[in-house]
Amino acid sequence: xxxxxxxxxxxxVQEGDSAVIKCTYSDSASNYFPWYKQELGKRPQLxxxxxxxxxxxxxxRIAVTLNKTAKHFSLHIxxxxxxxxxxxxxxxxxxxxxxxxxxxxxxxxxxxxx
Amino acid sequence: KAGVTQTPRYLIKTRGQQVTLSCSPISGHRSVSWYQQTxxxxxxxxxxxxxxxQRNKGNFPGRFSGxxxxxxxxxxxxxxxxxxxxxxxxxxxxxxxGLYTDTQYFGPGTRLTVL
Numbered sequence: 001x002x003x004x005x006x007x008x009x010x011x012x013v014q015e016g017d018s019a020v021i022k023c024t025y026s027d028s029a030s031n032y033f034p035w036y037k038q039e040l041g042k043r044p045q046l047x048x049x050x051x052x053x054x055x056x057x058x059x060x061r062i063a064v065t066l067n068k069t070a071k072h073f074s075l076h077i078x079x080x081x082x083x084x085x086x087x088x089x090x091x092x093x094x095x096x097x098x099x100x101x102x103x104x105x106x107x108x109x110x111x112x113x114x
Numbered sequence: 115k116a117g118v119t120q121t122p123r124y125l126i127k128t129r130g131q132q133v134t135l136s137c138s139p140i141s142g143h144r145s146v147s148w149y150q151q152t153x154x155x156x157x158x159x160x161x162x163x164x165x166x167x168q169r170n171k172g173n174f175p176g177r178f179s180g181x182x183x184x185x186x187x188x189x190x191x192x193x194x195x196x197x198x199x200x201x202x203x204x205x206x207x208x209x210x211x212g213l214y215t216d217t218q219y220f221g222p223g224t225r226l227t228v229l
Contacts, residue, residue, distance in 0.1 A: 006156075032216045043118075043204065043220040044157075089156060093216060099162075099170040102147070102218065106156040 002027040002094025006105025013080050014113050021108045023090035024072040030103075032093040033073045035064060038107075039086045047088075048075070080112045116141065118207050118221035126227045132193040135224045139186050139207030146188040147218065148180060151202040163188050164210065192226075200228045 003026040013019050025033075031052040036044035050057045050064045050073065057064050061080075066073040077084055090105040119138045127133050139146050147170075148160040159172035163182035182188045186207075192199055202225050206218035 034217070036220075043222045045220070046217055049217065091157075101159050101162065101170050101172065103159070104149075104157040106154065 001101075002030055002092055002103040004090060004092050004103045004105045006090050006108060008108060009106065010109045010111075012111045012113060015080060015082060017080055019075075019077045019080050019084070019110055019112075021075045021088055021090070021110070022072060023074070023092075023105050024070075025092040025094070025103075026071065027092070027094040028068070028071065030092040030094040033064070033066060034091050034102075035075050036089045036091065037086045038089065044089060077110075080110075082112050082114050085110055085112045118205060118219050120203075120205055120221040120224050122224060123222065124225045124227075126229065127195050128229050129195055129197060131195050132191065133195060133226060135190045135192075135203055135205075135226075137188045137190070137205035137207075137221055139188070139205075140209075140219055143207035143209050143219075144186050145208045145210050146182060146186065147206045147208075148188070148190050149204045149206065150174075151204055151223070152200075157204065160190065195228045197228050200226060202226075 006023045034049035037047045038044040048062050048064050050066050061078045063076040087107045087109050089107050091102045121136045145164045147162040149157040151157050162170040166182045177193045180190045202223045204223045206220045208218045
């Protein structure tokens, strides 16, 4: 099955700086890569996603890039704000011997320092 | 539309007991997936149900089981609880049968503590 690795596990940035979180995956058949934000005590919320036929996608201050050859994808947050502080998870929809499922990274705890 | 709901939100059990968790998906969503979330392990996929059938299963022991009803509501059962089963259990629903039906919407989770 798929294996998703996420780095770094913790990240601290000054307000206004950029934050980058990187994920790698192992299965070249994976074709959908969402990113979730989970604030303390709350449910994971989808913030952006990308499909394998696209190299980059932006939504205001958030962007995701995908390199299929290298099997990695990254989340970029610009002009960070204190409310961006949360745990971020990447995921890949991959294939196991029982069908397709989502494989998650272990999360990055982002702290934005005012 | 109302979001994904889960009940109960908190549970405390002792080793050896069993527990049943419930998930109601977004109206019209027929796929429900369950995940176990623990610190350092992220989200681990348990299983997915679609139209009352389990279509996918993660790498968990047989003590973890589930089912889905005709109204798409799903239950997850854990028998013979172990201390290591303490976790946040999340369910997620998604639409099926059209374009871009990949997006999963998560419920608030059930926090299970095993003593």
